[in-house]
Amino acid sequence: MKCPFCGNADSKVLDSRNSDESNVIRRRRECLGCNKRYTTYEAIETMPILVVKSDGTRQAFDANKLKRGILRACEKRPISMAQIDIVVSDIQKNIQNTLDQEITSKDLGEMVMERLKVLDDVAYVRFASVYRKFADLTHFVSFLEEFKHDINTKVDGTKSE
Numbered sequence: 001m002k003c004p005f006c007g008n009a010d011s012k013v014l015d016s017r018n019s020d021e022s023n024v025i026r027r028r029r030e031c032l033g034c035n036k037r038y039t040t041y042e043a044i045e046t047m048p049i050l051v052v053k054s055d056g057t058r059q060a061f062d063a064n065k066l067k068r069g070i071l072r073a074c075e076k077r078p079i080s081m082a083q084i085d086i087v088v089s090d091i092q093k094n095i096q097n098t099l100d101q102e103i104t105s106k107d108l109g110e111m112v113m114e115r116l117k118v119l120d121d122v123a124y125v126r127f128a129s130v131y132r133k134f135a136d137l138t139h140f141v142s143f144l145e146e147f148k149h150d151i152n153t154k155v156d157g158t159k160s161e
Contacts, residue, residue: 025042025043077120
């Protein structure tokens, strides 16, 4: 960090504090050349993530939009806001940890379904019915049969035919 007064690159940190925003750190520094003090703000750089929709269009990833979709699926279910926040945060971290700048809406939907399946069966089916855009009742019944098979396998510990 260069001193704004003399340009010296050597300084020592006197104090570090988190700023109002959790991703910014405020540091009070003292130049080792001229002994003047100054403040720097360090922010964690995040890469914008784009969601590639099924029609090929792209839009910025919006955690609030993701949360709204999950909230709709979890409406009138015994799921706390804290649990929903954890799901959203977990998905957001997974996306950012991939280091890819794009994610398909299909992959994003699968991530949500994976977590809702563990969290609440009804929320899972609700989300799936919107996300998978079932063409007709036959497709929806087929999905429910597959889901029922998965539940029986999980409960019994064996695969039923």
